[in-house]
Amino acid sequence: MAAALLALENVSKVYTRGWPKRRVTFRIEADLAFDQPAIIGMMGPNGAGKTTLFELMTGSNQPSDGRVLCLGRDIHRVRYDERDRLAIHYHQSYQVRRFRRRVPSFLLERAGSDYPMVHLFDEPQFNTQDGYIGFMLDFFRRLRAEGRLVFVCLHPTARYHIDLLREICDRYLFVADGRVAAAPSFATLTQNDRCRAYLGELAD
Numbered sequence: 001m002a003a004a005l006l007a008l009e010n011v012s013k014v015y016t017r018g019w020p021k022r023r024v025t026f027r028i029e030a031d032l033a034f035d036q037p038a039i040i041g042m043m044g045p046n047g048a049g050k051t052t053l054f055e056l057m058t059g060s061n062q063p064s065d066g067r068v069l070c071l072g073r074d075i076h077r078v079r080y081d082e083r084d085r086l087a088i089h090y091h092q093s094y095q096v097r098r099f100r101r102r103v104p105s106f107l108l109e110r111a112g113s114d115y116p117m118v119h120l121f122d123e124p125q126f127n128t129q130d131g132y133i134g135f136m137l138d139f140f141r142r143l144r145a146e147g148r149l150v151f152v153c154l155h156p157t158a159r160y161h162i163d164l165l166r167e168i169c170d171r172y173l174f175v176a177d178g179r180v181a182a183a184p185s186f187a188t189l190t191q192n193d194r195c196r197a198y199l200g201e202l203a204d
Contacts, residue, residue: 003072005149006057006087006118007033011066013052028052030180031066032173037144041165041186042153044175045198050153051091053175054120057151059083070118087118119143120151126164137168144170162186162202174198 012029016022028049034040044050055061056068059075060083068075070086078086121140126133143150152169154161165172165186172189174181176198183189190196190203 004033004035004069005037005071007067007069008057009067009069011056011063011068013049013056013061014064026052027178028175028180029178030056032180032182034149037147037149038170039140039144039150039152039168040171040173041169042151042173042175043156043165043189043195043198046155048175049178050175051122053180054089054091054122054151054153057118057120058087058089060089084116085114086116087120088116089120089122090124091122117147118149118151120153122153123155124152126161128160133164137164140168156199156202159202162199 008030010029010031012027014024015026017025026049030053042050042053052061056063057070057075059068059078059080062076073086075083075086124136126136140150140152151173152165154165156162156165169186172183172186174183174189174192174195176194181189181192181195183192190199196203
């Protein structure tokens with residue numbers, strides 16, 4: 001049986017502060033698997049942990065617990081300079097996020113891949129002029145057709161953002177209150193009361 005393109009096995013990230021008694025200031029948890037090529041739409045309020053989740057998926061942020069597997073390989077055990085051969089995170093202006101180095105790279109595993117199977121687009125800035133949106137949508141579809149997994153994270157501020165997600169996405173994730181809710185369709189997603197409140201009139 002082929003390994004999932006991406007699996008988050010009981011992953012959590014916990015931030016604390018204070019001394020001598022530390023208190024939790026932020027926590028996000030996810031237990032998800034993506035077996036097939038797809039375009040996944042992600043939404044959630046500011047500060048909900050969407051970027052943190054992407055960083056966990058690509059190995060630039062160490063989980064407090066659990067494992068992130070890309071093509072069956074624990075991405076946090078892969079050499080730093082090869083992690084983007086498994087999963088790559090494009091942050092806003094398509095700059096690739098960097099990561100903290102805790103273990104010497106030569107002690108880690110090789111990626112075993114030459115081109116990332118997972119592509120994560122973190123709030124891409126869609127230009128409404130000159131056919132740019134069409135170009136990007138075609139790019140996402142081409143990645144999916146090549147057997148890759150694509151995440152598109154948007155903070156919808158206009159109707160056309162929702163229209164874009166509904167047009168291209170196969171599945172959806174909603175991140176809020178430290179939890180990640182998965183939905184097979186936009187209609188199912190908006191049955192989530194927290195999501196409807198977040199989207200407001202854009203939910204209809």
